[in-house]
Amino acid sequence: MKSIKIKMLENGPIRLSVDSDEEIINNVLFDIRGNSIKIKKNSILCRCGKSNQQPFCDGVHRMIGFSCSAGEEDTFEGVKVSVMKRSSLDIEKADNTKYRLCRCGASQKQPYCDDTHKTITSKKYTF
Numbered sequence: 001m002k003s004i005k006i007k008m009l010e011n012g013p014i015r016l017s018v019d020s021d022e023e024i025i026n027n028v029l030f031d032i033r034g035n036s037i038k039i040k041k042n043s044i045l046c047r048c049g050k051s052n053q054q055p056f057c058d059g060v061h062r063m064i065g066f067s068c069s070a071g072e073e074d075t076f077e078g079v080k081v082s083v084m085k086r087s088s089l090d091i092e093k094a095d096n097t098k099y100r101l102c103r104c105g106a107s108q109k110q111p112y113c114d115d116t117h118k119t120i121t122s123k124k125y126t127f
């Protein structure tokens, strides 16, 4: 079974990794326009919500002093990952369990999404 490993990095982005190139083909993200993007072997996704290359990290989190704990649980695994504009990082596990991780950096329940992103209106956020 293909497996995507997800790691929330302290004060930084989300790292997705897969074990082999073969698995990459079947796992797809969606960019801010809804276009599909294949997951590369190691993909770094924005977690601060302000990258100019969504859904990927462009390093802006360092310039804005993004501060966010990795959360009590910082490592996840799933078989399917999806990212839609202005939404969470959605993970599906092999047993069909689903969970949502924060991509805007504002959730009070890190690393999980608490829907705070729905209240963000600032144009500084690009997620």
Ligand code: FES
Pocket: 012, 013, 014, 045, 046, 047, 048, 049, 050, 051, 052, 056, 057, 058, 059, 060, 061, 062
């Ligand atoms: S986490 Fe790196 S640019 Fe947002």
